[in-house]
Amino acid sequence: MSAAQDWMSVRLGRQDPGFGGSWRPLLSNSNFTYPSHRGGSIPETVDASPPGPASVTSLSMQWLANAIAAGPETYKIEHLTEIVAALDDQLHAGHFDLIGDVLRAMPVDLLSVHTLVMVLRTTGTARHLIPRWQSSVAAVATSLDKRNLDSRRLLRGLI
């Protein structure tokens, strides 16, 4: 099970995370998808099967897996680019509920400031369409403040 899948299980209450420990590095080719749904709650299951044909009904979570694996202190430009591609794809497909679910389920304290800002700046174009987008911004702001970062400055144009 990958670190990101561990996190999914934690969010779903199935496993003690042991967040005090370290995350295992993810395999670079790990793939799993966040199942499509239109409801307002976090999905009950995670599809860990190998990816099938490209589908606009599934949201690639590779970007999140990579971001969690990188941890809150580091980032890679290529991973930030992945975020833009994955989320822009879903925005274009109109999967606003799904994006809202993912944003609310993001483990903000485990992600780097660059990842968090990239996610919000990418989805900001559809802020009025994504359910509770501002709540996600507030959660990110709280996390940044806890790190003694200037959230108002970092999230300018978004708050």
Added chain:
Amino acid sequence: MPHLEIAPQHSPPATGEFVGVGIRTTDVGSGQKHVVLVYNRPDESTWQLGLDWHYRLHDEQWDPRNLWQTAGDLDPTDLPTVTAYLEYVRRSKPRIPYAFRALGCRFSVNATSGLLEFDAKEVGAGLTCATFIVFVFRALQFPLINAESWPAEREGDAEWREKIIDWMRKSKVPQAHIDAVVLQTPEARARPEEVVAAFIQPQWPKSFAECNDVALEIATEVDAQLPMH
């Protein structure tokens, strides 16, 4: 205001994260200026990305003929975000029409290729080299300029459009696009030096009043680099 840097005496930093803007005169006779975004790739090489012409988004290694300056309102923490987006644009090579009206245009992602595409709202819509930069930063929720404050139909704007349309004809841009551009109501023109003026100042977005004088200084600096001087 920060003065523009002159390469190669003072080139953009070749290492670390960097996002800036470059400008130079590309047509001496008419004084036409061209503005590009300048950035460092993760391999620490310096590149410039700009809309050169109709369907010509050009990403190339830094051209030291440009004057340049760093972004005035980006913090170090913002640079990876912007760089990643520029990498995505560069990799996607969206086909962007050259036109005087950008209203309603947007980037979107091709669900099959995963690459960024440019959606022109209507035939005859598109970007200029200057509005391309505004457009990219707006996509990242960094509004560079307050477009509503830009005056429409200033002296020289109509002549500039005529010149561009003439160049379109000479460079064999499809006639259908030229016809549509001619029929479009143009937006207020943000000139290359005005976008540079906004870009290098803090506290975006900038109004026309905040950019006008700075832009005149920039134009003077850029013109001073021409061989005739």
